[in-house]
Amino acid sequence: MKIKYWKPWTFVLPALVAYLIVIVAPSLYTLRLSFFSWNGIAADKKFVGIKNYTYLLTEDAVFRVALRNNILWMAGSLTVIIGLGLMFALLLNRRLKGRSVFRSIFYFPYVLSGIIVALMWTWLYHPTKGFFNVILQQIGLSQLTHPWLADPKTALAAVFVxxxxxxxxxxxVLFLAGLQSIPRDCYEAAIIDGAKPRQSFRYITIPLLSETFVVVFATTLVxxxxxxxxxYGMTAGGPAQSTQVLSSWMYYQTFKFNNIGVGSAISWVLVLITMIIIIPYVYYTNKKSHL
Amino acid sequence: MEETRNSTFSKVVNYILLIVLAIIFLIPILFIIMTALKSNADLVKNPVYAFPEIVKWGNFSEAWDKMSIYIRNSLFISVVKVPIGILIEALAAYALTRMNFKWANALFAFFLIGMMIPFQATLVPLNMMLNHFGLENTYPGIFMVYIGFGVPFGIMVLRGFLRSIPKELDESAFIDGCGELGKFFRIILPIAMPAIATLIILDFLSTWNEFLLAQIFITKNSMLPVTAGLLTFQGQHSNDYTLLSAGVLISIVPILVVYLFFQRYFVAGMAGAVKG
Structure with a gap:
């Protein structure tokens, strides 16, 4: 079965061209732009070396807020979202009537766009008519009512909820798939050996889920x-820039303030951090698949 | 695990927890539905959790007048983008797995790098490029951008699946006189249908829900997809919560329909796709 050496290239070509035009070339050009000072309109761009990066790290206070918010968001996702995800999966991992109904309810919000979720929750947080404040008032906790999204102290947490x-x-869903791939014999053997449910969880479930954990950690971090x-949909980075994250601050610097160089530098900071997360992951999964 | 902890007590606790959690998860949606069914006067006068005095369906028709164009745009974008994207991704995945391609692994690694590039890192040059070729606010420009961004993920999913198809099939097809294209369309593509169905659903979903690219590359109101359109709609009616809620619900419905019909693929697809 001889295939001419150029034949595979013709099959790859459409995807490769689209990929080069839309992702590879533009991101490299953005890297170049991050070393220039440019307002996006002027004919000449001024080369400034790494000044955009040093500006971000030393002078741009909002950048530091954004970076901190991304880190907080990561920490929150790793603990709360993964923790609850595991808990839900454990609750659903047994023979129950209506199991798939529950699973559908918990999974459904994930298929909605961020914008829809943002608009729904902006209304839930409405200072006077929103669900949360009205309920707090009704149960006699009106001192706890709060303009959740308008207060810089609570805005990020409110969006995170x-x-x-x-x-x-x-x-x-990922944990559920992982749990269902654990053979039942393991648990039966553990019971015969006198293991308590908590010990089974600690010494069987958690170790055998390690691959799932790696996938979940990587996707959650990214x-x-x-x-x-x-x-953007709930606070647009406000109030007082308190909920800016790197991607929103990149949007503002680039498209609102026309600081193309600074915006490009932010987007490459994003690229670098993403690489730091993904490269070990790819390395790990590749090593696994070669074993 | 299912057998070992099956005491009635723990089952009941399990149920109660699930029901409480399900109610918590449904509250935001129920709240939006209640709001959308009220008149503004009703909303001002009565507490938000009260049932509507009179059900006001008019909110939906009013919201539909504004939202229908955005939904139509999103449908059009998805219906064109998803099949074209998957076809070129499948062709590439085919070359990477079944053509004795010397560069297959290097090229696959090269495509994977794309998964690490956030959209943000491409926006300015893409904007310059689209303007240069007069493609800003045109559908060909939008399709190109969306298709390009779908390539790395699509290739990853399809390559994983195509690799698992036994090689003997190719040899028998070759003996039967099938060319590469014939083999691709008549043998490999039909076998890969489960993976492709999953990818269609995931791709439809991410195209439908995409916001950032639409926000940057589409500035004409009449061309906006449903995400960016919904935000415009909010800007125009920022204090009209009954109408806004109706608009949000209208934009949820298409996703809900797809979700209910193809749920199997969503769940299996997410679990399978992320693992590669």
Whole structure:
């Protein structure tokens, strides 16, 4: 079965061209732009070396807020979203009537767009008519009512709660798939050996889920770096820039303030952080598949 | 695990927890439905959790007048983008797995790098490029951008599946006188249908829900997809919560329909796709 050496290239070509035009060339050009000072309109761009990067790290206070918010978002996702996802999966991992109904309910928010979730939750957080404040008032806790999205202290957490509602379904489904691939014999053997349920969980479930954990950690971290829609839709980075994240701040610097160089530098910071997360993951999964 | 903890007590606790959690998860949606069915006067006068005094279906028709164009645009974009994208991804995945391609692994690694590039890192040059060729606010421009961004993920999923198809099939097809294209369309593509169905659903979903690219590359209101359109709709009616809720619900319905019909693929697809 001889195939001419150029034949595979013709099959790859359409995808390769689209990929080069839309992702590879533009991102490299953005890297170049990050070393220039440019307002996007002027004919000449001024080469400034790494000044855009040093500006971000030393002078741009909002950049530091955005970076901190991304890190907080990652920490929150790793603990709350993954924790709840595992809990939901464990609750669903047994023979129950209506199991698939419950699974559908918990997973459904994940298929909605960030913008839809943002609009729904903006209304839930409405200062006077929103669900949360009205309920707090009704149960006699009116001192706890709060303009959740308008206060810089609570805004990020409020948006994150909406993101938890939206995001729990993904780790849940992945954990559920992982749990169902654990052979039942393991647990039966453990019972014969006198293991308590908690010991079975600690010494069978958790270790045998390790591959699922790797997948879940990687996707959760990457999603946390990319977070944009839900924040833009709920607070647009405000109040007082308190909910900016790297991707939204990149949008503002580039398309609102016309600091193309600075915006490009932010997007490459994003690329680098994403690579730091993904490369070990790819390395790990490749090593696995060669074993 | 299912057998070992099957005492009635733990089952009941399990049920109660699930029901409580399900109610918590449904509250936001129920709240939106209630709001959408009220008149503004009703909303001002009565507490938000009260049932509507009179059901006002008019919110939906009013919202539909504004939202229908965005939904139509999203449908059009998805219906064109998804099949074209998957076809070129499948062709590439075929070359990477079944053509004794010397560069297959290197090229696959090269495509995977694309998964690490956030959209943000491409926006300015893409914008310049689209403007240069007069493609801003045109569907060909949008399709190109969306298709390009779908390539790495699509190739990853399809390559994983095509690799698992036994090689003997190719040899018998070759003996029967099938060319490469014939083999691709008549043998491999039909076998890969489960993976392709999953990818269609995932791709439809991510195209439908895409916001950032639409926000940057589509500035004409009449061309906006449903995500960016919904935000415009919100901007125009920022205090009209009954109408807004109706608009949100209208934009949820298409996703809900797809979700209910193809749920099997969503769940299996997510679990399978992420693992590669």
């Amino acid at each position: 909406a993101a938890v509602w939206q995001g729990v379904g993904l780790p849940m 999603n946390a770096m990319k977070v944009y829609d839900i924040i």
